[in-house]
Amino acid sequence: MAESPPSLFARLLIALDLFRRVLIDPQFAAAASRLRAAWSTAQPGAPGPERPSLREAEPNAALQLLGLLQRDGRFIDFLEEEVTAYSDSEVGAAARVVHEGCRKALQQHFTIESVRPEPEGERVTLGQGFDASAVRPTGKVVGEPPFSGRLTHKGWRVTNVKLPKVAAGHDLSILAPAEVEL
Amino acid sequence: MSDARYAVGIDLGTTHCALSYVDLGRSSGDEIAQDLMRVPQLTAPGAVEELALLPSFLYLPHPDEFAAGDLTLPWDSSPTVVLGEMARSVGARTPIRLVSSAKSWLCHPGVDRRAPILPPGAPEDEIPRLSPYEASVRYLAHLRDAWNHLHPHADLASQEVTVTVPASFDPAARELTAEAAQAVGFAHLVLLEEPQAALYSWIHESAGEWRNQVRVGDVILVIDVGGGTTDLSLIAVTEREGALELTRVAVGDHILLGGDNMDLALAHVVKGKLTAEGKTLDPWQVQALTHGCRHAKETLLADDTVEAVPVVVPSRGARLIGGSIRTELTREEVRRTLVEGFFPEVPASARPTGRSRAALTKLGLPYAQDPAVTRHLAAFLGMQTGATEDLPGFGPGSTGSFLHPTAVLFNGGVYKADLLAERMHKVVNDWLASDGAPPARLLEGADLDLAVARGAAYYGYVRRGGGVRIRGGTARSYYVGVESAMPAVPGLEPPIQALCLAPFGMEEGTDADIPPQEFGLVVGEPVRFRFFGSSVRRDDEVGTLLEEWSPDELEELEEIQATLPAESRSPGEVIPVRLRASVTEVGTLRLEAMPRAGSEHWKVELNVRGATGE
Numbered sequence: 001m002a003e004s005p006p007s008l009f010a011r012l013l014i015a016l017d018l019f020r021r022v023l024i025d026p027q028f029a030a031a032a033s034r035l036r037a038a039w040s041t042a043q044p045g046a047p048g049p050e051r052p053s054l055r056e057a058e059p060n061a062a063l064q065l066l067g068l069l070q071r072d073g074r075f076i077d078f079l080e081e082e083v084t085a086y087s088d089s090e091v092g093a094a095a096r097v098v099h100e101g102c103r104k105a106l107q108q109h110f111t112i113e114s115v116r117p118e119p120e121g122e123r124v125t126l127g128q129g130f131d132a133s134a135v136r137p138t139g140k141v142v143g144e145p146p147f148s149g150r151l152t153h154k155g156w157r158v159t160n161v162k163l164p165k166v167a168a169g170h171d172l173s174i175l176a177p178a179e180v181e182l
Numbered sequence: 183m184s185d186a187r188y189a190v191g192i193d194l195g196t197t198h199c200a201l202s203y204v205d206l207g208r209s210s211g212d213e214i215a216q217d218l219m220r221v222p223q224l225t226a227p228g229a230v231e232e233l234a235l236l237p238s239f240l241y242l243p244h245p246d247e248f249a250a251g252d253l254t255l256p257w258d259s260s261p262t263v264v265l266g267e268m269a270r271s272v273g274a275r276t277p278i279r280l281v282s283s284a285k286s287w288l289c290h291p292g293v294d295r296r297a298p299i300l301p302p303g304a305p306e307d308e309i310p311r312l313s314p315y316e317a318s319v320r321y322l323a324h325l326r327d328a329w330n331h332l333h334p335h336a337d338l339a340s341q342e343v344t345v346t347v348p349a350s351f352d353p354a355a356r357e358l359t360a361e362a363a364q365a366v367g368f369a370h371l372v373l374l375e376e377p378q379a380a381l382y383s384w385i386h387e388s389a390g391e392w393r394n395q396v397r398v399g400d401v402i403l404v405i406d407v408g409g410g411t412t413d414l415s416l417i418a419v420t421e422r423e424g425a426l427e428l429t430r431v432a433v434g435d436h437i438l439l440g441g442d443n444m445d446l447a448l449a450h451v452v453k454g455k456l457t458a459e460g461k462t463l464d465p466w467q468v469q470a471l472t473h474g475c476r477h478a479k480e481t482l483l484a485d486d487t488v489e490a491v492p493v494v495v496p497s498r499g500a501r502l503i504g505g506s507i508r509t510e511l512t513r514e515e516v517r518r519t520l521v522e523g524f525f526p527e528v529p530a531s532a533r534p535t536g537r538s539r540a541a542l543t544k545l546g547l548p549y550a551q552d553p554a555v556t557r558h559l560a561a562f563l564g565m566q567t568g569a570t571e572d573l574p575g576f577g578p579g580s581t582g583s584f585l586h587p588t589a590v591l592f593n594g595g596v597y598k599a600d601l602l603a604e605r606m607h608k609v610v611n612d613w614l615a616s617d618g619a620p621p622a623r624l625l626e627g628a629d630l631d632l633a634v635a636r637g638a639a640y641y642g643y644v645r646r647g648g649g650v651r652i653r654g655g656t657a658r659s660y661y662v663g664v665e666s667a668m669p670a671v672p673g674l675e676p677p678i679q680a681l682c683l684a685p686f687g688m689e690e691g692t693d694a695d696i697p698p699q700e701f702g703l704v705v706g707e708p709v710r711f712r713f714f715g716s717s718v719r720r721d722d723e724v725g726t727l728l729e730e731w732s733p734d735e736l737e738e739l740e741e742i743q744a745t746l747p748a749e750s751r752s753p754g755e756v757i758p759v760r761l762r763a764s765v766t767e768v769g770t771l772r773l774e775a776m777p778r779a780g781s782e783h784w785k786v787e788l789n790v791r792g793a794t795g796e
Contacts, residue, residue, distance in 0.1 A: 064229075071226060077502040086503050093508035097496045100477065162231075167254040170228030177227075179275070179498070 063172040064163055068109065070176045073101025077176075109162050115155030124151050186342045186370060188333075189646070191379070191638025192325060193346050194318065194359065196285045197409030197442060199236040200635035201325050203341075204643045212390045212649070216639060218632060221328050223266030227252035233267060235631065236324065240281040240317055241269035242301075242309055257327045263312075265324045274469045278304045283410055284317035286438055286547050289348075289355035291740050318362040326366050339367035342645070344638040348413045349375035349433035349657060352715065352739055353771035354788040360768045372690070373769035374641050376634050377404035377415035378430060378652050380593035383637030384625055385650060393426055395625065396589065398575045401431075402625065403587035405559065405606060406634075407594040412437040412555055414562045416585065417652060418570050430654030431569040432585075432717060434562040435737075439524075439550040441596040447519050447553070448475040452493060452509055461507055463495065471495045478511040479520065483599035489513050524553050525605045530584050530613035532560045556609045560584070563613075565718055565734060572720065582617035591625040593633055655687040656765060659722050661736065663712030664699065680714050680736060682726040684763035684771065693764040696776065697725035700760055703775060706753035708745045710789075715739050724763075740789040744775045747784070761786065 006014065022029045069075035078098045083091050106112070115134050118124055126135055126147040134155065137147050166172065189204040201219040208215040220232035227248050241264040243253070253261050264272065273280025281300045288295055298311035312320070322345075329338040345363050347356055356373055363371050374382075381404055385392045396402065400419040406412070414434030420427045449472040453463060463471060471493065478491035490512040497505025534552035550558065563584040570576040570585070590607060597603040603624075611621040629636070644651055661680035684694050703709050714736045722728075728736070746757060759775040762783070766772050773786035 067226075074496060074502050077500045081501060081503050083503065090503055090508075093492065093494050094496075094503040094506050096492060097494050097502065097506065164225055164229035164231040165222075165256070167228040167230070167251045169249075169251040171249070172228075 072105040111160035189342045189642025193635035202635040202639040224268035239269040287314035322366045342642040343368040350436035379634040379637035383633035386640040400588045407596040410440040428652040432566040433657040483601045586619045589623045655689040658715040659686040660684040661714040680728040682722040686720040695724040700758040702756045705751045706748040710741045713742045744786040
């Protein structure tokens with residue numbers, strides 16, 4: 001938010017007040033010093049430098065999804081099994097179970113659509129200020145947008161997520177319980 | 183009428199339940215604000231999801247079977263039973279704790295429907311069993327709790343609720359359904375026949391257009407093949423005061439034959455192939471195979487360029503690739519098993535055969551012995567030749583060998599396969615052609631899975647004056663057995679006469695006349711009467727006494743039972759009473775015993791305790 005700068009008289013009052021507080025309050029002095037250092041490197045108008053910010057991904061949703069893929073599509077069974085000993089047709093037969101089940105789980109819990117509506121192979125134009133997280137230019141990336149190029153992958157975007165609600169205290173790290181037939 | 187805000191339709195199906203609702207305040211004329219409630223239910227331990235359908239499966243868990251809190255529902259932190267999707271999947275592994283097809287048991291004449299008999303094979307002292315009636319209560323209670331959770335300011339108990347029942351349900355099964363609905367608190371309840379609900383849904387979907395698609399003189403045949411039952415109805419298009427009117431003129435017998443039988447039949451074909459290769463399957467794998475066959479069937483029926491679809495039975499253990507069994511389902515097998523097995527091209531004169539029960543039968547339920555839907559339909563149409571005789575605008579009965587429908591409406595998941603719908607339609611049209619009648623039009627249906635719930639909610643709306651209603655009343659006339667007065671002959675049962683108590687087509691909320699015949703009831707002792715219904719004797723009036731009848735005409739239902747309380751009378755005294763039938767506002771048949779003197783009357787119970795009694 002751009003504020004109008006204070007008047008000369010107001011600035012004089014601020015300067016006197018700051019002078020007094022820097023002298024009597026060492027903590028305030030330290031803070032003022034940090035602000036001064038930050039101010040000299042900051043862009044005009046920006047509130048301050050952005051700290052590098054990375055957050056931990058929440059494991060629960062990931063565990064839940066793995067559980068769903070295992071339950072409906074035997075996903076973990078398939079990936080944990082050593083495939084080298086089997087023929088392609090054997091792997092293919094199992095892949096049908098995985099494909100059918102995982103597809104069902106995916107369609108049931110996510111609404112997925114392609115980022116670009118055009119068929120792959122078509123020429124598309126990326127205008128000024130295109131969303132770089134949704135469209136990635138590759139190859140000869142030089143000059144200024146608008147960029148023109150061929151759509152090599154239409155991209156996927158999740159528009160709606162509908163994961164099951166989880167009971168408090170339910171152990172999500174059990175992707176599939178061991179089964180014991182009595 | 184009540185001050186309900188919603189008209190709610192509940193499809194209490196053999197394999198699935200669904201709930202749809204109309205917001206009455208936001209609807210007028212053909213503009214209807216209708217929605218489907220997605221039902222929150224457990225889909226796995228600790229996971230609750232909202233699904234369009236609630237599978238009609240109920241699982242009775244062992245106390246140690248699931249971790250604490252894993253059965254939590256949004257409205258109940260420790261349920262003692264599991265319903266819906268999780269019940270179905272867990273029950274496939276532990277079938278002795280799974281209750282399924284409870285609705286078929288609800289109209290099973292051979293068992294006590296209030297006795298804890300489900301699951302049928304469960305070890306009695308180990309697993310607390312449920313009665314078919316109680317199972318219905320549980321499904322309805324789940325839907326009620328789900329609704330109240332999602333609509334905290336509009337208690338379902340005070341809404342207009344329509345619960346659907348098969349048209350072929352007998353009076354006792356209807357009464358049990360109504361009782362179950364009242365037990366969960368529904369104050370404004372009506373019952374509606376499922377084929378009618380399907381037609382209401384079609385009318386609703388057409389948004390007023392239906393008046394141009396049917397005309398006076400049309401006979402609409404509704405063929406509803408659900409997961410567990412086949413339900414048939416004939417609805418005639420009539421005219422009154424210049425407006426089109428619909429009259430349900432006939433319903434079929436209760437046929438336990440549905441989509442599940444078809445998937446099971448395919449699974450048995452494939453299982454046979456595997457057995458021939460020396461591979462055996464355990465029950466869980468047969469279930470998985472049935473599931474695989476259903477998918478393969480859908481592919482084969484949808485695309486006629488595909489000749490075979492691989493079916494994989496996954497292993498139970500973690501070795502998926504090494505342990506799975508691969509086979510395939512071919513177009514020829516589907517054609518032979520489903521199209522020729524369930525929808526064979528038969529002449530209109532064909533009738534179901536009572537051949538020995540095939541692989542389709544499970545222990546207990548009286549499944550249809552002939553799997554051919556077309557033969558059951560031929561029998562129905564052949565029996566109902568006189569169904570439209572008395573209607574204005576229709577000729578003096580059908581001239582052919584069977585009643586000629588002019589339009590067909592399909593309902594039920596089975597008809598998602600166009601090939602099966604086409605075959606059924608072709609068979610009907612072949613019959614019509616052989617009688618020199620024009621072919622029947624196909625009324626393009628709505629959603630085959632949800633039409634019944636939607637139509638039921640729409641019915642709740644039209645009952646308040648919002649649109650056309652299907653008339654018809656009871657689809658049967660009812661009779662009580664009277665022993666004729668003749669000297670006893672040793673070794674010969676005294677011949678029995680049938681006294682008509684309720685005529686065909688009694689509307690809801692009406693009383694029949696009281697026949698003059700009197701019966702002696704012994705005070706304090708239950709007295710049983712034989713009870714009969716007829717779906718073809720349309721002209722019998724109250725008091726008509728039948729001396730004899732053909733087995734096709736009258737069907738014996740379960741005995742009815744009257745007990746006069748001993749108050750103000752001495753036990754053992756014989757009181758002459760007359761019997762009166764009425765149809766309640768809810769849509770159930772009610773029989774009362776009325777003594778000659780005084781205004782007292784007692785309810786006569788429709789027997790649901792099984793043929794053998796106590």
